[in-house]
Amino acid sequence: MASPLPLSADPDPSFAELIAGRPHLSADPASGLMVEEIPLARIAAAVGTPTWVYSAGALRRRARALTGALGGAGLTASVHYAVKANTSLAVLRVLADEGLGADVVSEGELLAARAAGIPGSAIVFSGVGKTEREMRLALAEDILQINIESAEEAEALSALAAGMGRTARVALRVNPDVDARTHAKITTGKSENKFGVAIDEAPALYARLAAMPGLKPVGVAVHIGSQITTGMAAYRAAYARVAELVTALRAQGLPVERIDCGGGLGIPYRDEPAPTPEALAGAIKGTLHNLGLPVMLEPGRWIAGPPGLLLASVVIQKRGASSRFLVLDAAMNDLVRPAMYDAWHGILPVGATALQAPLSPADVVGPVCETGDTFTRGRDLPDLPAGSLVALLDAGAYGAAMSSTYNMRPLAAEVMVDGARFAVVRDRQDHAALLAGQRLPDWIGNAAG
Numbered sequence: 001m002a003s004p005l006p007l008s009a010d011p012d013p014s015f016a017e018l019i020a021g022r023p024h025l026s027a028d029p030a031s032g033l034m035v036e037e038i039p040l041a042r043i044a045a046a047v048g049t050p051t052w053v054y055s056a057g058a059l060r061r062r063a064r065a066l067t068g069a070l071g072g073a074g075l076t077a078s079v080h081y082a083v084k085a086n087t088s089l090a091v092l093r094v095l096a097d098e099g100l101g102a103d104v105v106s107e108g109e110l111l112a113a114r115a116a117g118i119p120g121s122a123i124v125f126s127g128v129g130k131t132e133r134e135m136r137l138a139l140a141e142d143i144l145q146i147n148i149e150s151a152e153e154a155e156a157l158s159a160l161a162a163g164m165g166r167t168a169r170v171a172l173r174v175n176p177d178v179d180a181r182t183h184a185k186i187t188t189g190k191s192e193n194k195f196g197v198a199i200d201e202a203p204a205l206y207a208r209l210a211a212m213p214g215l216k217p218v219g220v221a222v223h224i225g226s227q228i229t230t231g232m233a234a235y236r237a238a239y240a241r242v243a244e245l246v247t248a249l250r251a252q253g254l255p256v257e258r259i260d261c262g263g264g265l266g267i268p269y270r271d272e273p274a275p276t277p278e279a280l281a282g283a284i285k286g287t288l289h290n291l292g293l294p295v296m297l298e299p300g301r302w303i304a305g306p307p308g309l310l311l312a313s314v315v316i317q318k319r320g321a322s323s324r325f326l327v328l329d330a331a332m333n334d335l336v337r338p339a340m341y342d343a344w345h346g347i348l349p350v351g352a353t354a355l356q357a358p359l360s361p362a363d364v365v366g367p368v369c370e371t372g373d374t375f376t377r378g379r380d381l382p383d384l385p386a387g388s389l390v391a392l393l394d395a396g397a398y399g400a401a402m403s404s405t406y407n408m409r410p411l412a413a414e415v416m417v418d419g420a421r422f423a424v425v426r427d428r429q430d431h432a433a434l435l436a437g438q439r440l441p442d443w444i445g446n447a448a449g
C-alpha cells in the first residue's frame with residue numbers, strides 16, 4: 001500500500017474560506033453546516049452515514065456557467081456531461097433538464113444516460129476498449145457519435161454497422177502528444193498513453209474511415225487528461241494541433257462537421273488556482289473558431305465535483321502515540337481519491353459548535369485495513385467525539401462512482417438536495433445485496449450449512 005500522504009507546508013484554507021468558495025454551503029449558527037436549505041444533521045438523522053449529498057442548485061449553476069461561457073465566447077457548442085464522474089440518475093436528470101447531453105464509456109453508462117431521459121441523439125460514446133456488445137447497443141440507439149480510438153476498432157464497428165444496416169457517425173480521437181501536467185494516473189494526451197491515435201496517423205485513418213461501409217466520419221475528438229489546473233497552455237497546444245489536422249483533412253477533401261474538445265477542466269479542491277469556463281471557452285475560440293465548426297465539450301469533474309460531499313460520522317476519536325486519529329464510518333472504499341491520487345479534500349465539521357471550536361491537528365482515516373485508508377494527515381479540526389458528523393467536500397465527481405465494497409462495506413446512500421427539499425436518490429446497499437449472487441458449489445466440502 002502507498003505510504004501515508006505527505007504533510008503540506010502551507011496553511012490549509014479555513015472553514016470560513018471553504019464555505020465561502022462553495023455557494024451551496026452555509027454555516028447556520030443553530031443548525032450547523034447546511035447544503036442549500038437543509039442542515040446536514042437532518043440528512044444524517046434521516047438516512048444515516050456515510051451518505052453522499054448532492055446539491056441540485058449547484059449542479060444547475062455549474063451547467064449554466066459552462067454553457068454560458070461557451071455561448072458568451074460566440075461558440076456554437078454542445079456540452080456532453082461525462083457520466084463516469086457521477087452516474088446517479090438524479091444527477092443525470094438534473095443535467096439533462098439543463099440541456100446537457102452525455103459522454104459515456106460503457107454499456108452501463110449508456111443505459112444510465114438513456115434511463116435518465118437523455119436521448120441517443122445527445123450521447124457520445126468514448127473509450128479505448130468498446131466491446132462488440134457495446135458497439136451494437138450504440139448502433140441500435142443511433143447515438144450522436146462514437147469516438148474511434150484505433151484502426152482496429154474502426155474495422156470492427158464498420159463490420160457491425162454494415163451488418164445491422166446502420167451508419168455510425170464517428171469522430172476520430174487523436175492523441176496530440178501534449179502533457180496536461182496533471183497527476184500521472186489521469187493524464188491521457190501523451191504519446192505513451194493508451195488513448196486515441198497518433199495525430200500524425202490521423203489523416204490517413206480518417207480517409208480510411210470515410211471509405212469504410214457503415215461509417216460516417218463527422219469530426220475529430222481530443223481529451224488530454226483530467227483535473228487540469230495548470231492554465232490553458234496544454235489545452236491551447238492540443239487544440240492548435242487539432243486545428244492543423246482539420247485544415248489538412250479539409251485540404252484532402254474530407255468532411256469535418258464538428259470538433260469534440262474533451263473534458264478535463266480542473267476544480268480547486270484546496271485553494272489551487274483553477275481555470276474558469278471563460279478561460280476554456282477563450283482557448284477554444286482562440287484556436288478553433290476560425291474553422292467555423294460547432295464544438296463539443298465533455299466535462300465531468302467540473303460539473304459534478306463541487307456540488308457533492310460525503311457526509312460521515314466519527315466512529316472513534318483515538319489518541320495515538322504521536323497523533324490524534326478521527327476514525328470515520330466512511331473509508332477508501334467510499335471515496336478512494338485520497339488513497340489513489342493523494343487527493344486533498346476539504347473536511348468540515350457539521351455541528352454548529354464544532355464549526356467554532358478551537359482546532360488541533362488530526363489524522364482523518366477510515367476503518368479499512370489499509371494504511372492508505374487515510375483521508376488526510378495533520379488537518380486542523382476541533383475535538384470531534386464519537387458520533388460527530390463531518391463533511392468531505394468536492395466529492396461529487398469520482399466519489400460514489402469509484403466506490404467499491406472492499407471489506408464487505410455496502411455502498412453508501414445518495415441524497416439530492418434541492419432548496420428546502422431532499423430525497424434519497426439511491427438506497428444504502430444492504431448486506432444481503434452484498435451476499436446475493438454468491439454460490440457455494442456442492443463440491444466445496446460440507447459448507448452449504
Ligand SMILES: *Cc1c(COP(=O)(O)O)cnc(C)c1O
Pocket residue numbers: 082084085103126127223225226227262263264265298299300301302397
Ligand atoms: C474522463 C473523460 C472525460 C471527463 O473528464 P473530466 O476530467 O471529469 O472532465 C471526458 N472525456 C473523456 C473521453 C474521458 O475519458
